[in-house]
Amino acid sequence: MTNSTAASTAVRPFTIDVPQADLDDLRDRLARTRWVDELPGAGTDYGMPLATVRALADHWQDSFDWRAQEAKLNELPHFVTEIDGEQIHFLHIRSPHADALPLVMTHGWPKTFTELLALVGPLTDPVAHGGEAKDAFHVVIPSPPGYAFSGPTRSKGWNYPRIARAWDTLMKRLGYARYGAQGGDLGSLVGLALGRLAPEGLIGTHVMQIFAFPSGDPAELEKLDEHDRAGERIGEDFMAKAGYHAMSSSRPNTIGTALNDSPAGTLAWLLELPTNWGETPLDQLDKDALLTDVTIYWVTRTVASAARIYYEDAHSGEDWDANNPTPTGVAVFPWDFQSVRAFAERANTNIVHWKRMEYGSHFAAIDAPELLVADLREFYGGLR
Numbered sequence: 001m002t003n004s005t006a007a008s009t010a011v012r013p014f015t016i017d018v019p020q021a022d023l024d025d026l027r028d029r030l031a032r033t034r035w036v037d038e039l040p041g042a043g044t045d046y047g048m049p050l051a052t053v054r055a056l057a058d059h060w061q062d063s064f065d066w067r068a069q070e071a072k073l074n075e076l077p078h079f080v081t082e083i084d085g086e087q088i089h090f091l092h093i094r095s096p097h098a099d100a101l102p103l104v105m106t107h108g109w110p111k112t113f114t115e116l117l118a119l120v121g122p123l124t125d126p127v128a129h130g131g132e133a134k135d136a137f138h139v140v141i142p143s144p145p146g147y148a149f150s151g152p153t154r155s156k157g158w159n160y161p162r163i164a165r166a167w168d169t170l171m172k173r174l175g176y177a178r179y180g181a182q183g184g185d186l187g188s189l190v191g192l193a194l195g196r197l198a199p200e201g202l203i204g205t206h207v208m209q210i211f212a213f214p215s216g217d218p219a220e221l222e223k224l225d226e227h228d229r230a231g232e233r234i235g236e237d238f239m240a241k242a243g244y245h246a247m248s249s250s251r252p253n254t255i256g257t258a259l260n261d262s263p264a265g266t267l268a269w270l271l272e273l274p275t276n277w278g279e280t281p282l283d284q285l286d287k288d289a290l291l292t293d294v295t296i297y298w299v300t301r302t303v304a305s306a307a308r309i310y311y312e313d314a315h316s317g318e319d320w321d322a323n324n325p326t327p328t329g330v331a332v333f334p335w336d337f338q339s340v341r342a343f344a345e346r347a348n349t350n351i352v353h354w355k356r357m358e359y360g361s362h363f364a365a366i367d368a369p370e371l372l373v374a375d376l377r378e379f380y381g382g383l384r
Contacts, residue, residue, distance in 0.1 A: 009173065014078040014089060014149065016070050018299045023066055026263055026298060030061040033264040044278040048268045052278055056271070057264050060291050069292045073114070080149070081173065083166045086158070089113075089149035090142035092174065095124040100136035101203075101384055102176035103376075104167050108185020109306060110270040111363070112148045112296045113141045114289070118369040123376065134384070135377040137180075142170060144186065146305035148296050153305050159312040160186065164193035168202070177201045180380055184208035185362065186309065192348065195326035204383045206329040206353075206376055208364060209336065212343035223342050227356070231338025238337065241277050244269065248310035256304025263294075266303050270294050274363065276335075289366075321347045329353035329379035331372060333360035353379045 038050040080089050091113060094100075103123065107115040122129035123137040143150040145158045145166070167190065171179045178201045183191040188207035195205040213235075214221060224232075239245075247255050259266045272278065274290060297303045328351045332339050341354055355375055360368030 008082045011079050011081045011173065014080045016074055016078065016149065018066065018070065022299050026295075027061050029263050030057055033057065033262070035264070048271055048275070048278045052275065052282060053264065053268045053271065055282055056287060056291065057267055059287055060263070060267065060294070064288060064291045064295075066292075066295055069288065069295070073292075076117075076120075078149070081170070083169050083173075084162070085155055086145040086153060086166075087151055088142055088145065088166065088170060089151075090140055090170065091120075093120050093124050093139045093141075095136040095138050097133050097136035100124070100138045101380060102140065102171060102174075102179035103137040103380075104140045104142065104171055104179060104181050106142065106144065106163075106167070106181070106183035106187030106190045107365075108183070108187050108362075109309070110273060110293070110297075111185075112293050113143050114292055114296070115363065116141050116365050119365055119373055122369070122373045126377070129373075131373075131377060135381065137376075137380075138176070140171065140174065140176075142167060144190070144306075144309065146308055147302055148300055150302075151300060151305075152302055153308060157312060157316070158309060159316040159318060160189040160309065161193040161197070161316070161318050162312075163190050163309075164197055165199075167194065168197065168199040172201070178203060180383070181205040182207070182376060184365065189313070192324055192328070195324035195328055195348070196322050198324075198326050202326060204327040204329065204352075204380060205324075206331070206379050208331050208333065208362075208372075210330055210339045210344035210348060211337065212340065212346065212348075214343065215346065220342060224340065228338070228340045228342070231340060234338050241272075244272065244307075245310065248307035249314040250311065252307040252311050253304055256307060259303045260301055263298055266298055267294050269303070270297060276361075324348045325350050327352045327383055329355075329375070331355055331357060331364070331375045333357045333362070333364045333368065333371075335359075335361040336364070337362070352382070 076091050079092055080087055105116050107113055120139055123139050126135040127133055144163050146153040180203055181191045181194050188209045191205040191207045194202055259269055328348050330339055345351060357371050360371055364372050
């Protein structure tokens with residue numbers, strides 16, 4: 001191995017340290033926001049309610065303490081390494097139990113690695129959280145290329161199969177010959193892509209969604225129960241509001257230019273899903289947690305590059321219907337896209353675990369972490 005190769009594959013400790021000038025510039029831009037007008041009685045019909053965005057922007061400018069959040073994040077072990085020409089930032093938290101199962105976890109848009117932090121303690125140290133030592137995991141949480149401290153992507157083609165290949169490289173670089181995967185949203189796509197690749201050492205993949213849709217066969221629809229039919233209606237409602245998906249899949253840099261220049265615009269853009277399209281009252285949300293994610297996008301200038309993954313997936317030419325033969329577990333949360341098993345099994349022929357949860361949303365790692373942890377323990381308990 002040459003010195004240059006060794007340098008490119010090195011795993012280096014990383015500390016979050018945002019320049020003060022960037023934080024000062026952020027507050028200055030927030031103070032000079034040109035706010036959009038709003039029609040009387042508009043509610044959420046036209047997008048994020050102005051009152052919600054303004055209230056969070058005021059908190060961001062006047063009360064939010066990034067340095068406190070930064071210090072808390074830096075209590076965790078952060079690293080960077082280079083894979084396939086891109087810097088990859090990741091957390092690597094080893095369990096105190098030496099025989100723990102390594103688990104690579106992938107968050108989704110519009111969140112960051114912080115989405116998964118509530119899971120770390122119960123997964124790595126189950127004894128301290130009501131579990132048993134046999135349930136322990138070593139946890140690896142990478143930031144996908146284009147997200148957070150991985151930084152903006154420097155090359156084309158970073159779709160989710162390519163991310164899956166990078167995660168296999170990462171796990172083996174960390175010395176893990178045998179591991180599992182978990183993810184939601186983008187993380188579900190990466191997890192299923194890992195399953196299709198079936199690299200040596202991958203023992204299973206656990207996801208929160210399988211985005212499979214009707215094939216057009218009427219007989220297939222006749223088999224659906226009322227829960228599945230309700231899920232179809234949820235999916236239709238989601239797509240009616242998901243303008244971000246169409247824009248990100250077709251012209252991500254067009255909207256990205258505006259967002260990268262306006263923190264208030266970035267805030268409104270990233271709030272839609274976490275606030276249920278603006279329907280959830282602010283007093284029911286953790287404002288500082290929301291703003292930590294938005295601040296990470298802002299200071300890393302990744303709001304456009306994160307969205308580019310949608311474009312790469314839409315233009316990749318990959319065979320999304322290729323079979324996934326890896327043992328697969330699915331956790332279906334009620335306030336989320338409702339995966340339909342009859343559709344999912346067309347391209348995932350080794351689904352060994354399927355559970356409908358009592359509560360939890362698209363962000364179940366935040367609002368139902370105890371259910372997600374229990375399901376991971378159950379699924380991987382049969383594969384260890």
